[in-house]
Amino acid sequence: MPKPPVPTSRYWKLHRQLARLNTFLFRRTRGKVGGSFLGGAPVLLLDHVGRRSGQARTSPLIYLDDSPRLVVVASKGGVDAHPAWFHNLMAMAATEVELPGGERRRVRPRVAEGAERARLWERAVAIYPAYANYATYTERKIPVVVLEPGA
Template sequence: MGWYTNVIRLLGHRPWFATVGRTLMPLDRWLQRRTGGRVNILGKSALPTLLLTTTGRRSGQPRTVPLIYAHDGDSFVVTASNWGQQHHPAWSANLIASGDAVVSLPGGRDVPVRAALAEGAERDRVWPLVTKVWPAYDTYVVRSGRDIRVFVLSPS
């Protein structure tokens, strides 16, 4: 891991960094789509990111969000941290309503996935995978005052 990634990982614990990240999410989504996932707002491959497209539970429309992920075998592990805010992000409710989604990976590869909410021992097993990639998730738990949802996205 390079110095740049280490700096980004340290800054991730700062409240102002989360505010900036939330503000720049539309730009990040656009940039990742435009470059086939090769570049995001943090720069080229600073952290493993994907685009998750869910179906809006009320609108029925596709909703896409950029997320940091960890690998668990062939599956992807993502957190519904919402940058440490007190409420869950809408995309996590969409996954609970319908576990079908699409993951877009760098290089433009789309993978249909089935999401499972990790709970209990499964959550305990995969949580260290995501905090190894983005240690600020532990800070987000404290800041949010809630259990952060964790999903395992398995290719379908």
């Protein structure tokens, strides 16, 4: 089966613009708008710091509530590279996320492995089936990131 084409730079520019709009709407409405993605997949806002720029960044991400933990999938980085937010997040000991309703949580990231990853991946694909499609045309194993409650 042929692989789908890799997104173009114009696609990524639009993706970044939509992410900024989503973040604005999410914060303005406390998650009433922008708090879910296609098909109702829940969205949180991840705060991180650019490793090269040192600038604060916010990324809207689909998440699973695996109470008390949250789970995100590092999907959109490219065929052979993890997304920048993933690298930024993993370089930090802790950060904050914002959930719908304005709730903020301090979290520590770690990458799920083995049986835990398989279980969480299946749950993520169930709420957002596009992850399974994306996995068919990337050269990398897509990380499943567990956000543990932080101090």
